[in-house]
Amino acid sequence: KKSYNVVVLPGDGIGPEVVEQAVRVLELVSSKSKDFELNLKSYNFGGVAIDAAGKPLPDDTRNACKAADAILLGAVGGPKWGVGKVRPEQGLLDIRKELDLYANIRPASFPSESLLAYSPLKESIAKGTDIIVVRELVKGLYYGDRKEADLDTPGGDGEATDMMVYNRADVQRITRLAAYLALQQSPPAKLHSVDKANVLATSRLWRRVVTETVQHEFGDKGLELDHSLVDSTAMLMVSNPRKLNGILLTENMFGDILSDESSVIPGSLGLLPSASLSGLPDGKSRCNGLYEPIHGSAPDIAGQGIANPIGTILSAALLLRWSLGQKEAAENIESAVRKVLDTEQMGGLGLRTKDLGGEASTKEVGDKVCAEL
Amino acid sequence: KKSYNVVVLPGDGIGPEVVEQAVRVLELVSSKSKDFELNLKSYNFGGVAIDAAGKPLPDDTRNACKAADAILLGAVGGPKWGVGKVRPEQGLLDIRKELDLYANIRPASFPSESLLAYSPLKESIAKGTDIIVVRELVKGLYYGDRKEADLDTPGGDGEATDMMVYNRADVQRITRLAAYLALQQSPPAKLHSVDKANVLATSRLWRRVVTETVQHEFGDKGLELDHSLVDSTAMLMVSNPRKLNGILLTENMFGDILSDESSVIPGSLGLLPSASLSGLPDGKSRCNGLYEPIHGSAPDIAGQGIANPIGTILSAALLLRWSLGQKEAAENIESAVRKVLDTEQMGGLGLRTKDLGGEASTKEVGDKVCAEL
Ligand SMILES: CC(C)[C@H](C(=O)O)[C@@H](O)C(=O)O
Ligand SMILES: CC(C)[C@H](C(=O)O)[C@@H](O)C(=O)O
Numbered sequence: 001k002k003s004y005n006v007v008v009l010p011g012d013g014i015g016p017e018v019v020e021q022a023v024r025v026l027e028l029v030s031s032k033s034k035d036f037e038l039n040l041k042s043y044n045f046g047g048v049a050i051d052a053a054g055k056p057l058p059d060d061t062r063n064a065c066k067a068a069d070a071i072l073l074g075a076v077g078g079p080k081w082g083v084g085k086v087r088p089e090q091g092l093l094d095i096r097k098e099l100d101l102y103a104n105i106r107p108a109s110f111p112s113e114s115l116l117a118y119s120p121l122k123e124s125i126a127k128g129t130d131i132i133v134v135r136e137l138v139k140g141l142y143y144g145d146r147k148e149a150d151l152d153t154p155g156g157d158g159e160a161t162d163m164m165v166y167n168r169a170d171v172q173r174i175t176r177l178a179a180y181l182a183l184q185q186s187p188p189a190k191l192h193s194v195d196k197a198n199v200l201a202t203s204r205l206w207r208r209v210v211t212e213t214v215q216h217e218f219g220d221k222g223l224e225l226d227h228s229l230v231d232s233t234a235m236l237m238v239s240n241p242r243k244l245n246g247i248l249l250t251e252n253m254f255g256d257i258l259s260d261e262s263s264v265i266p267g268s269l270g271l272l273p274s275a276s277l278s279g280l281p282d283g284k285s286r287c288n289g290l291y292e293p294i295h296g297s298a299p300d301i302a303g304q305g306i307a308n309p310i311g312t313i314l315s316a317a318l319l320l321r322w323s324l325g326q327k328e329a330a331e332n333i334e335s336a337v338r339k340v341l342d343t344e345q346m347g348g349l350g351l352r353t354k355d356l357g358g359e360a361s362t363k364e365v366g367d368k369v370c371a372e373l
Numbered sequence: 374k375k376s377y378n379v380v381v382l383p384g385d386g387i388g389p390e391v392v393e394q395a396v397r398v399l400e401l402v403s404s405k406s407k408d409f410e411l412n413l414k415s416y417n418f419g420g421v422a423i424d425a426a427g428k429p430l431p432d433d434t435r436n437a438c439k440a441a442d443a444i445l446l447g448a449v450g451g452p453k454w455g456v457g458k459v460r461p462e463q464g465l466l467d468i469r470k471e472l473d474l475y476a477n478i479r480p481a482s483f484p485s486e487s488l489l490a491y492s493p494l495k496e497s498i499a500k501g502t503d504i505i506v507v508r509e510l511v512k513g514l515y516y517g518d519r520k521e522a523d524l525d526t527p528g529g530d531g532e533a534t535d536m537m538v539y540n541r542a543d544v545q546r547i548t549r550l551a552a553y554l555a556l557q558q559s560p561p562a563k564l565h566s567v568d569k570a571n572v573l574a575t576s577r578l579w580r581r582v583v584t585e586t587v588q589h590e591f592g593d594k595g596l597e598l599d600h601s602l603v604d605s606t607a608m609l610m611v612s613n614p615r616k617l618n619g620i621l622l623t624e625n626m627f628g629d630i631l632s633d634e635s636s637v638i639p640g641s642l643g644l645l646p647s648a649s650l651s652g653l654p655d656g657k658s659r660c661n662g663l664y665e666p667i668h669g670s671a672p673d674i675a676g677q678g679i680a681n682p683i684g685t686i687l688s689a690a691l692l693l694r695w696s697l698g699q700k701e702a703a704e705n706i707e708s709a710v711r712k713v714l715d716t717e718q719m720g721g722l723g724l725r726t727k728d729l730g731g732e733a734s735t736k737e738v739g740d741k742v743c744a745e746l
Contacts, residue, residue, distance in 0.1 A: 089571050120498045120612045141537065142572055149578040151541060158541030160578035164514065168524060168531030196626070198462050199515055205522040205533035231633040238611055239493045239637040253569070257630055260604040264612040 002036040004324050007068040009045035009061070012088060013297025014307035015074025021309035021366030022072060022316040028370050029320070029329045036326060045095075046076030046088035047297075056091025057098075065095060065290075070323035072316060073292035078299040096137055099288050101276035102170075103177045104135040104255065106294060108262035111271055111314070111334075114343045118267025118356060121238070129241040129265050132189070133248045134178040135255025137276055139170045140202070142252045166202045166251065171209035178249040179218045180280050190246030191225045194233045194254055206251060230254045237261050259294075269295040270308030270355045271341075273315035275322055283325030291315040291323075305361045308353040310337055313369055336372035340365065375409040377697050380441040382418035382434070385461060386670025387680035388447025394682035394739030395445060395689040401743050402693070402702045409699060418468075419449030419461035420670075429464025430471075438468060443696035444663040445689060448670035469510050472661050474649035475543075476550045477508040477628065479667060481635035484644055484687070484707075487716040491640025491729060494611070502614040502638050505562070506621045507551040508628025510649055512543045513575070515625045539575045539624065544582035551622040552591045553653050563619030564598045567606045567627055579624060603627045610634050632667075642668040643681030643728045644714075646688035648695055656698030664688040664696075678734045681726040683710055686742055709745035713738065 008023060010016035023040055030038040043061040044052050052058075056076070065071055076088040095101070109130040110116065119126035144163030150156040175193075182189040193210045195203035207227055214225045228236075230250070236243055237258065250258060263272055270293070275281075277289045293311025301307055314337060321330035342348025351368050352358025360368075381396060383389035396413055403411040416434040417425050425431075429449070438444055449461040468474070482503040483489065492499035517536030523529040548566075555562040566583045568576035580600055587598045601609075603623070609616055610631065623631060636645055648654075649663045666684030674680055687710060694703035715721020724741050725731025733741075 087571070093572070120494055122493060122495055125493045144534070146574040148574045149539075149541065149581075151578070151581060158578070158582075160539055160574040161517070162537040162573045162575050164535040164537065166522075166533055168522070196629075198460070199466070200535045201519040201521045201533040202535050205524070205531070208522075208524060209531075231629045234607070234630045234634040235637045238634060253626075254630075256569075256604045257607045257627075261607040261611060261634065264608045 001034070004036060004038050004069040005067065006038050006040050006319070007064045007071045008040050008042040009071060009073045010042060011045055011074040011076045011297065012047040012078045013075055013299045013302040015076070015297055017302070017305060017307050017362050018293060018309040018312040019072065019074040021362060022312040024366055025313050025333060025369055025373070026316050028373055029333065033329060036324065045073070046091050047078050047081045049091065050081055050086055050088060055086060056088045057094045062095070062098065065099060068288070069286070070288070070319045071290040072319060073290055074312065075292070075295065075297035077297050093142065095290065096276060097143065099290070100138060100278045101290055102136060102138045103174055103277045104137040104259070104274065105181070105277065106133045106135070106259040106263065106272065106274045107131070108133065108265055108272065110266050111310070112338055112341045112346070112348070114346055115267050115271070115341070115356070119265055120267070121241070121265060125240065126265055128245070130245045131241065131248055131262050132181060133250070133255060133259040133262055134174065134181065135259055136170065136174045136251045139166055140164050140252035164200070164202050164253070166205055168205070168209050171206050172213050175210050175213040175249065176217065177277065177280055178247050179214060179223055180282065182223055182247045183218070183221055188221065188223050191223060192244055192246055192248045193225065193227050194230050194248060194250040194258065195227065196230050197227070198229060202251070210249065230258070233258060234261060241265055263294050268308065268355050269311070270353065271310050271314070273311055273318050275315070275318045277322065281322030287323045289319065289323040291319040305363060306354050307362050308355050309362050309365050310341070313337060332373060333369070336369045339372050340368045374407070377409060377411050377442040378440065379411050379413050379692070380437045380444045381413050381415040382444060382446040383415060384418055384447040384449045384670065385420040385451050386448055386672045386675040388449070388670055390675070390678060390680050390735050391666060391682040391685040392445065392447040394735060394742070395685040397739055398686050398706060398742055398746070399689050401746055402706065406702060409697065418446070419464050420451055420454045422464065423454055423459055423461060428459060429461045430467045435468070435471065438472060441661070442659070443661070443692045445692060446663055446665035447685065448666070448668065450670050451672040466515065468663065469649060470516065472663070473511060473651045474661070474663055475509060475511045476547055476650045477510040477632070477647065478554070478650065479506045479508070479632040479636065479645065479647045480504070481506065481638050481645065483639050484683070485711055485714045485719070485721070487719055488640050488714070488729070492638055493640070494614070494638060498613065499638055501618070503618045504614065504621055504635050505554060506623070506628060506632040506635055507547065507554065508632055509543065509547045509624045512539055513537050513625035537573070537575050537626070539578055541578070541582050544579050545586050548583045548586040548622065549590065550650070550653055551620050552587060552596055553655065555596055555620045556591070556594055561594065561596050564596060565617055565619055565621045566598065566600050567603050567621060567623040567631065568600065569603050570600070571602065575624070583622065603631070606631060607634060614638055636667050641681065641728050642684070643726065644683045644687070646684055646691050648688070648691045650695065654695030660696045662692065662696040664692040678736060679727050680735050681728050682735050682738050683714070686710060705746060706742070709742045712745050713741045
């Protein structure tokens, strides 16, 4: 029986509440499995870690993360730490770099067709949207050298700079990971690479290396690739998102913007999972990944027990599939979630939290997912 | 009688067709006015200039633009020049820098409520959207030093870099212009500044200088200012765009993405105008501005006479208002356009081109706008 260490970082705001339900689901899956067991252990991270230890990523948390098979995170941040010099988000930026989590993966699709009414897009436009954003996560503007402006010295030039940096190897590895995910689907998903090659040198590098990597390494696998500009992609995401169905591959800053834009299409942020990976999720390599719902810490509803735990539960499913290679357990969780969300006409329970017009509590949703399992 | 020189750059694709109708409107307005007359003269720019003179911004065009009171542009680019080393878009980037057109202004609102059906957003979400994006246009990633990757020398590091640069004066002047536009509305429009201050040094500079400029120079004018992050703004633009009503002030690259995203809300790209200004549009300073519809050159429908000329006609209205200080003439054009677009129930003509489900030709729309004037 395989044994996996999973580090749990509940974090701030509604983080602990939603993580609690996902942990229940993981423990149930673990106790029922003949193939593997999970050792789950919680650590401080984000705002709570600043309060407890003066920094968002304390050393014991860092070391536990480095040694883990996978990490499950709730959410970090909140107005309490928003203005301080030490901010919770810095913990997130640090851990991405430290674990070399170079690929952020965010699916935007409808877990149940019955949710179309919640999309801000007309149903005819939103219907069938099925985009997986693959965002490069440890290079670009986020980690290049920067110069803060000196605005207080009289006569200072008051100039700030940020540097966007990419090299060939950076683009190759994220392209391989995107191609891997595309080829997991059958027929293979389309690969849409997004850049600003009509302006940026890093984008011209990006376009060329993506093209070469796909041609040389996946040319015989029937992978389709196209390129578009970030501005027209931001338009298309709203006007006709199905045209972007497949894998949307892009660099760090563009990916930050486009993945957030894509995530409102399915109507509830509370439903969507994400993963940040340091290698191909092929079950062969030890893939250290960090999994988290895409919603934030939502301090306004924290402690009320009404937050939607589905995004975190689906993140736990991705963790099983991609970091632990436990595909079946992942699928079981995903179908249990679908059953809970689907309306009664569709044979489901229609059990929903407040963000989806329902009245169920965080715990009730967790209960039902466990019961379905 | 004042006399103004207006340079006309028809450009590529549908550019000449839509510009032709806007020129008719401007000539009519000029011939009817007791206060001013317009001298309109066309020059080569973009792809047609590459074909004629080997470069997208030939010297005579450049000189005419520098000497003009305002510039009206159709569209540039197309597959014909897409791959070449000399690209039409470079002409646009050059002229922005050369004329120091530091403020790009793109309103996203419904010229007529009867167009709500064309929005990709649910009508209840789209209704009442009224955002003016003010984008800094001559700094940031677009004009910082860059290094192209050397991917052909064996053993080269294959690294590319782009530099994002802003200084205090850059942010001050665009803030003043945005504040000026906010105060033109009554009550003053809200100012929403957008950045990525949790990551970028240029964004921290941006946020501080915007705040200081508004406080010191507009503190007594009741101007409301808030700050948000580019990723959550990209979400809000889709999920609840009315929350962004007012002036959305941002830097060059973020503005490129967000202005394109905002422009699909009103449902037809063919309707929306834009302006790029080198000074406050206060009618006092000589404000050299470039005005263009936001749609592209649409090579697929070029030459068929079916393109929507409204975006260009409304750009001509902005030209009259902002560069020439002819507010009344601008308003006359805008109400003529509204009359032509509005449905018959609303007392209008409901005359529309194909992009809006109608059958009118480019010229018919121009005819009717002229008739209404
Ligand atoms: C918190 C912030 C630094 C982070 C980012 O910009 O990467 C967040 O927006 C995200 O997308 O995970
Ligand atoms: C053509 C291109 C260089 C340009 C830009 O990115 O500024 C365009 O997208 C725009 O927004 O006017």
